[in-house]
Amino acid sequence: MQTATMPVTRLEVTALKVREHIIKMSTNGGCFVGASLSAADLIVYLYSEFLNIHKHNLDDPNRDYLFLSKGHDVPALYGTFAELGLLDPDRLKNHLSLDDNIYWHPNTNIPGIEFHSGSLGHLPSVAIGVAIDIKIKGGTNKVVCIMGDGELNEGTCWEAALVANAYKLDNLIFVIDRNQFQANMATEDLIPLEPLHDKFTAFGAAVKRINGHDFEALHEAFSAYPFQPGKLNVVIADTIRGKGLPSIERRADRWFCNFNTAEVDDLLKELHGEHLTQLISETLMVR
Template sequence: MHNKHYSNQQLESIALNVREHIIKMSTGGGCFTGASLSAVDLIVYLYAEFLNLHNDNLIDPDRDYLFLSKGHDVPALYGTFAELGLMEKERLANHLSINDHLYWHPNTNIPGIEFHSGSLGHLPSVAIGVAMDIKIRAGKNKVICILGDGELNEGSCWEAVLVANAYKLDNLVFVIDRNNFQANMPTEELIPLEPLQDKFIAFGSAVTRIDGHNYNALRAAFENYPFKKDKLNVVIADTVRGKGLPSIERRADRWFCNFSADEVQQLLQELHGEHSTQLTSETLVVR
């Protein structure tokens, strides 16, 4: 079962609102702003159109599953939950509050969060376990695991790819948020990943590579699920760290940000195309 079909304009509007939520969470302690902004369009598309997940079936055994292995992107997940009715929008103001469970990584006390994450490289194996159980039960559930590209330096990720293909888990999709940064370094300067598609193919997977900010490309890729019978599905989504905010896009120092209230207002203006204030690396200070 798929959710309703949205127009690209509707998805873009939802994504814009999610980016606004992320910016507002980037203060008072901050969050992983740049990485979260790169994943917004992926997460919005998956919840809005691809996954059978909504407010009324979050514990239904027939629901689909999404595991956010790059758990530091959880502001994008919180924002999507708020925009699609899985969480009250007002609750986002509780980010980092001792009175709620919204903090820097996913927490299963929040309905819709399937598993804690934060230590990278763990959730591909969890997703495999769920996908195997579904296969055994002859279920139709889809399982998504979103990984960061820097996360692929964890050997457990590649072990998971081998196991998923060994057990022919074509109900499982690994989505790679390929924003080309690992924490405060470009991936290709630390431990180069390319040719990434060839590596997944060599490990037995069915792979497609797309623009992770293009809803037509996302739709075309996921409408072909499963990509090939008896193979792990892998989507390499090329994205931009800090997407939506030109002043922080593709910057190694915009991984974790803790902006002042004034800087948040400037960034919100930039997000909405208002350029009354010139934003530079000097005016935006990482704390």
């Protein structure tokens, strides 16, 4: 992995296109749009800059692995695949069609999907199994498991953290999409998670907490991998549900959405307007 200055503009453009795909998949049956938008930057960064995964090495045992445990965010993964050449973009039009395998959760019939997910709390353990196998074989593959913050209410996630540290799996990274919501309720109003950094540290992990929408911050954090020898790596990425669409950001009722065509068109306009405003603001700050 290169540690030079980040190509932030390219990553921002890719993330914008991924968000376009997510919005377009939120009609004709809908998708989990809010959480997918919160995870888009994380997934774009990981596949673009950190992981050795591309369209030519999907069957190579020496590739890296990403497990999307919060499987309802798969529109962000599909969109990233489409932008990076792992998936024909035209197939995204088949979302929820009986003629394809592109639907609400990951399906291994889509090249690049490592494991089915949807029921929360399961993939950390699957990722552990792969990480142990890599250790036994003396490999250098990286294993990333993206989890939701609400998913951390599942006890299996914390059992996985204990096991990962017991086996000194410093080749494994848990990435927590900390968008502050579980389904249609704020996490801290249901089962409070904070202080999340301290909890993972108490379970033996090496933890970093960052802005999950800041590509420079993501690069700085992941460039330090492994964070400490012999310890599970944990990245808590603070994100915004519905990121990029102010009209639905941080809204508990915008977890799953099924917009009509006119609404999708309006949201795409909003997305581009928000992106332009952000770029102008960043330019003025630099000056």
